[in-house]
Amino acid sequence: MSTPIGNAVVGVVLPVVVFGIVIYSWYIYIFRLCYAHLLDTNKAEAVAFMVIGTFFMVITLISYLRVLFSYPGKAIHATPLSLSTPSTFPRFYYSPRLLDPKTMCRQKHDVEEATETTSLLPVVSISKNDGLPRYCDTCQCFKPDRTHHCKECNACILKMDHHCPWISGCVGHKNYKFFFLFVLYCAIYALWVFCTSIPTVVEAMNEPDATLDPQWIVLLVLSFVFGMTLWGFAAVHGYYIINNQTTIEHISQRPNEVRIDFDISGHNFEIVTTHHDDNLWDLGHSRNWRSVMGSNPFGWFLPIYGGLGDGCVFPYNDSLYENIIERAKRQRMMLNPPTSQAF
Incomplete structure (x- = not known):
């Protein structure tokens, strides 16, 4: 220990x-x-x-x-979105209109304005199986998607890949x-x-x-020894990058529980369970690569700038996103079937 x-x-x-x-x-x-x-x-x-x-x-x-x-990025320092105030509403969520697809940063429109709220809904986020937002009792903070708690660092790391003793910290x-x-x-x-x-x-x-x-x-x-070992290691992480996965996500056998909120009340939502092989954040090899290595090709192999986005919200794969929304709507229809009218 x-x-x-x-x-x-x-x-x-x-x-x-x-x-x-x-x-x-x-x-x-x-x-x-x-x-x-x-x-x-x-x-x-x-x-x-x-x-x-x-x-x-x-x-x-x-x-x-x-x-x-x-800095790998810690959830305790993450800036949550403020689409609504209910305590049961996710602090971190995704909608196709929320992020700029080129920079993977939040759009300039004010997500707090009621006029923008309807354009973002429905929103999705990773949650517990009961629909509650993921929360770390140790760090006492809400955990964005792809965030995991590292026991060695005693912190929740944004898009955590693994803890590396050779850098005395986490890769995030x-x-x-x-x-x-x-x-x-x-x-x-x-x-x-x-x-x-x-x-x-x-x-x-x-x-x-x-x-x-x-x-x-x-x-x-x-x-x-170091050349052959590290070439294999570099190849593995190159594979992870072009497929937009982390080491934790690649070896995980647990399904994701995706919460779909249809309004900002924090009570009108459905939970969709996805298969552990479903790569929710796979955007295609090119966009996956740019999300980690940066948007400027001249800086891809220079240790100057990091990846895109803030590490709190990540764009979903378009087809998987649409599939999740449709499954949530079907679940809603099955629980609340429309009443037939008598003639």
């Missing part, structure tokens, strides 16, 4: 380990391999190897710093892009080092009176 002191120690030690491995491998690659054995025989190739290797090392550490010092809505870029660039750096080091080491060992530097072996082992 983890303790606050243990988490604090791990939170300091693991980042030091990451920086140590990356910088140490870079030192061996640049100074003990490329500079010492390749520069004299093939200067152009040595310079290219050192420049490219240094670039991927630097971008890896920048991405790591970004994810270390970026606001730092997921930086986490993905760190994993991706670290994998590229490791495999670049591995693939370019092997021929250099072989050539060096064929020289007269050649001696094997033990640190070359360390470099090859580290770069191969």
Whole structure:
């Protein structure tokens, strides 16, 4: 069982380990391999190897710093919508007219005005099976869709993906892009080092009176193990991104309870249970990618800006949204069938 002191120690030690491995491998690659054995025989190739290797090392550490010092987003700081005042009405909800499809941010119209209320209804949200809004007793806050409580962080994280000890925190809505870029660039750096080091080491060992530097072996082992492992990890998270899923959502076997409110009273609603395989937030590969990596293609692979939206409300898949509304209406008709008129 983890303790606050243990988490604090791990939170300091693991980042030091990451920086140590990356910088140490870079030192061996640049100074003990490329500079010492390749520069004299093939200067152009040595310079290219050192420049490219240094670039991927630097971008890896920048991405790591970004994810270390970026905020994943907590539900306790989320700004709820204010469509109505009843305590039983969801604090976070979705309607196709609520969000700008390009920025995934709330539209500029005032959702509090009564004139705008009817244009947003019906609204949908993830709820408990009794229709009550999801509430965290520990954090004492309402939980937006896709938010989960992390026991390690003791907080409700917006669009939580997983808790990562290597960053001493959670991967969530606001730092997921930086986490993905760190994993991706670290994998590229490791495999670049591995693939370019092997021929250099072989050539060096064929020289007269050649001696094997033990640190070359360390470099090859580290770069191969981390490269192959992180490439698999990057591929998995790339799959999650283009399908608009989190790790939690992908492995979950529990269905979602979707609440459909037909008015703002907080009492006129239906609950529709969806299959756990239904990806409610799948917007197509292109929009899914942009929701995490940003709308500007020039910034997709730069650890500068995060994803789109505020992490509280996410657009639903259009067909699933329509299907949920129709099922809710059919449920309403079955519970309150129209009375036949006698002639």
